[in-house]
Amino acid sequence: MIFRQMFEPVSSTYTYLLASRRGGEALLIDPVLEKVDRYRQLLKELDLKLVKAVDTHLHADHITGLGALRDLTQCVTVMGEQSKVDVVSIRVADGDQIGIEGINLDVLYTPGHTDDSYSFLFGDRVFTGDTLLIRGTGRTDFQNGDPRMQYESLFGRLLKLPDDTLVYPAHDYKGDTVSTIGEERACNPRLQVKSADEYAELMNNLNLANPKMMDVAVPANIRQGLAQAEIARAGWALSAEQAKAMVGRPDVALIDLREKRERERHGEIPGALHLSYQDLQANVSPSGILHVLGATPGKMLLFYCAFGERSAMAVRAAQDAGLASARHIEGGIDAWKAAGGALA
Incomplete structure (x- = not known):
């Protein structure tokens, strides 16, 4: 299997490339528009064909690369069924799978950061979007976010995965690249709560400024449909x-x-x-x-x-x-x- 983790420094976004070598089919998770040329170059270097491009949720801090990749490579675009995006090729729901040759991602609906947030489980690793970050969790104060829903997504879904499951988030602002479920359960300060009420109190009092690109990124990301x-x-x-x-x-x-x-x-x-x-x-x-x-x-x-x-x-x-x-x-x-x- 081919696996690459790529970083976009302006929004501190991680994009993930997965492929099975035999047929050369590839999948990207959370691509960023400004890095589309780099993704295409890497695909060429590795002799891969992009088959699907997936977003974990409607991003507010960068413009997605889904539409550009679809137009340039004729790949299939994928998001959750709750997404407000005008058109994507496939809308998935909890319990579905996203497949390419040799790879199947299990689809987990993990709302809370936004109401369209999903995580994707693949073998020994889980791609958590902004639901579970390394030593943090995604904010819950816009795009129909809900701290109680996120508490359930974390404690009722993600933290029930095996402790050695690798955690690959959509962002990191400190330079960390990977964690594990067990490590986050033990060391993530936002997970040291005893109830949904305590978690909601914590999240409702973060008083964070809006993402710098929110007014640009959200409208642009909603309009991704092929003309x-x-x-x-x-x-x-x-x-x-x-x-x-x-x-x-x-x-x-x-x-x-x-x-x-x-x-x-x-x-x-x-x-x-x-x-x-x-x-x-x-x-x-x-x-x-x-x-x-x-x-x-x-x-x-x-x-x-x-x-x-x-x-x-x-x-x-x-x-x-x-x-x-x-x-x-x-x-x-x-x-x-x-x-x-x-x-x-």
């Missing part, structure tokens, strides 16, 4: 209402780009082929199944995903591969449900 309007202007998009009239026709191949867990959780449009977005390039190649389908005279390729982000990227890739009949359902299955579309 699907560009795909629509090219004539490559159907509304959910239009798609309802197309589904089931013999001249339309409906293609679900989502992962198995998404289909199981949210349902699917009847009659769809299941071809994961991660396999898109192989499938639009001259020998791929989508190339064969798209070469059939009069056959439309109609992609959909969760919110239209992956399908918009798929349409562009298919068009670039010469598949002029490729289209997508704008807004994905989210829009399909809102339009009253049938689900299997």
Whole structure:
């Protein structure tokens, strides 16, 4: 396995790169916009392909690199289902997994710093975002933060992990790089409380100044969605209402780009082929199944995903591969449900 911890000094943010060597698929946790070129250089040097970029929560102290990485690498963006971000490719919930080849992160909902805060458990380590820091915890006084929720996230979830579990936070302001659950339980001053009431009293009286970039970072981080309007202007998009009239026709191949867990959780449009977005390039190649389908005279390729982000990227890739009949359902299955579309 490949593991790298990278540091952005202005906001003291840690970004984590994980990859399995065999296929070269990679995942980034909490990327920072200013470091996107460095991430891409490292991926090139290590001969890796970025498949997913994940944020632990809506950050207030830096602008995320999620949107830029998606636009530059066509990776999938991932955040929690409570996030106020306009569009990400996948929204996860407690108990889900975030997977790439050889790596699966267990998704833990750990609110309190914000209401969309998540941690990700991978084997012997946990990526705690701003929920649990090294000798500290994330503040709880903005973005729907709640010290009592954070107390439960800490004492009811994270501190129940094995003592030797490595703790990798999203920030550190002292130069520390890693800790353990046992070490934090014993040495973290904010965890030496006897009750949720005591913890709330402590957190409610920190009197911290707002993050310097909060007024810039939060609005920018909320607006991360791919500009699907560009795909629509090219004539490559159907509304959910239009798609309802197309589904089931013999001249339309409906293609679900989502992962198995998404289909199981949210349902699917009847009659769809299941071809994961991660396999898109192989499938639009001259020998791929989508190339064969798209070469059939009069056959439309109609992609959909969760919110239209992956399908918009798929349409562009298919068009670039010469598949002029490729289209997508704008807004994905989210829009399909809102339009009253049938689900299997």
